[in-house]
Amino acid sequence: MIYCDYAATSPMSEMALNVYQEVAREYFGNASSLHDVGGKAKDILESSRSMIAELLDTEARQIVFTSGGTESNLLAVDTLIRASRLHGKKHVITSEVEHSSLYYFMKELARQSDIEVTFLSVDQNGQIRLSDLEKSIQHNTCLVSVQHVNGETGVIQPIKEMGELLQERDIPFHSDIVQSFGKIDVKYLIPFVDCMTISSHKVFGPKGVGAIYFSKKLSLTSHPVSTNHEHSLRPGTVNVPGIAAFAAAASETITDLNTNQQHLQSIQDLFIHKLKADEVPLRPIVTANQCPSIVGCVSDFVQGDYVMLEYNRHGIAISPGSACSIGTTEVPKSILPFITNLEEGKRFIRFSFSHHTTERDIYQIVEASGVIYNRIKEERQGYDEKVNG
Known part of the structure; x- marks a missing residue:
């Protein structure tokens, strides 16, 4: 995993x-x-x-x-x-x-x-x-x-x-x-x-x-x-x-802090770049003052807890929020400045990396993200066509 x-x-x-x-x-x-x-x-x-x-x-x-x-x-x-x-x-x-x-x-x-x-x-x-x-x-x-x-x-x-x-x-x-x-x-x-x-x-x-x-x-x-x-x-x-x-x-x-920090920064930059380049419907939260080990993202159309399970099925462990707050229905206050409404907050997921995270990991994560969101999108389109057809 x-x-x-x-x-x-x-x-x-x-x-x-x-x-x-x-x-x-x-x-x-x-x-x-x-x-x-x-x-x-x-x-x-x-x-x-x-x-x-x-x-x-x-x-x-x-x-x-x-x-x-x-x-x-x-x-x-x-x-x-x-x-x-x-x-x-x-x-x-x-x-x-x-x-x-x-x-x-x-x-x-x-x-x-x-x-x-x-x-x-x-x-x-x-x-x-x-x-x-x-x-x-x-x-x-x-x-x-x-x-x-x-x-x-x-x-x-x-x-x-x-x-x-x-x-x-x-x-x-x-x-x-x-x-x-x-x-x-x-x-x-x-x-x-x-x-x-x-x-x-x-x-x-x-x-x-x-x-x-x-x-x-x-x-x-x-x-x-x-x-x-x-x-x-x-x-x-x-x-x-x-x-x-x-x-x-x-x-x-x-x-090895300096080396590890540089590695984390390159991993974070690669992840954000690949999400955009591959047109994955995940919007990363990016600010000028940000620790390179964490990237919070907001999905276009699927709730965070559901998509977390989808990543898990693909052998990728992520989180729909802080582990100490899992089980609550409240949208984390920390993401409120980066969303337009509370519904978006429910679509929040978090990727957090370490010096053990590799570039290959990032490519696999982004590739899996494309598969996950395309499948969910196709399923929703099929459901809508069936209901409205």
Whole structure:
């Protein structure tokens, strides 16, 4: 099967699998235990922390490990809000196009607590306007949280410019970089954000592992559940084998980041060009600031969930949207700037690539797309002729 759903997850690399197996077998101790077995696990944990910190060009003590991207988002935001509430600040700014884990958490936060949440809309290119962000800031704004790369459209938000604006006002800034980490450079963001969240299984590591970067200038409060794990910020036994495999996979991926990014860009360009050249009735969402690993498309005449099954029959794995939002009937807000009506939104599908995607894969995908849409079109024409005949 040709796999084009890397924005949902990626397979574990051979190196990550080998590291996981070795650490699980040889260093199985609880990293918080004081005996030698626990001490060896602790050494592996801290070595992995240093590896992730180096990839972000920061210090090991600023990295907190979690169970994945969703927990990272929730723990990061909750930690920052709890710290700010001590100073009476209760206003949060985020966007309407955040990952579902954060978007719905913010919705519930606004509904059930005394926290006020402002949801920023995006412009015709899917980006947040800096002027809108500036206008939304209040005297009691305690946090801004904006995703770096959108998982449906690949749109890149102007995080650097936002960070500069927020630094002038001393407002903590969190960014979910799950979709950009390992695909494009994120180290340049460090001076402009106070907190970032990442996930292991998006970069060929195991599922169930993630991390948070916290700036050392932040004053953080301990988790309300009394714990001695991860700088007292997170309860639960640390997953040392998973973390070690995560660090190995991330290091392997980011070591070749420049080469991989160039490859992804050429793959994205080829895919968009071939769709147009072969007159496939798929309109790719293309913007000036877009991660090369993701191409969202809108079909001319068939719903996304149905056409996804057709691609599956041709041995091609794609998605009708974010894997974390599958099962909902709501059209993703991130694609609204690129469609004229909600009916078009139901015809959305997403192709997401990695450095393993080849030019041959792209040619096969586009060829299969022509077959799929021509067959569906012929079937519809035959049905219409039968009904109207």
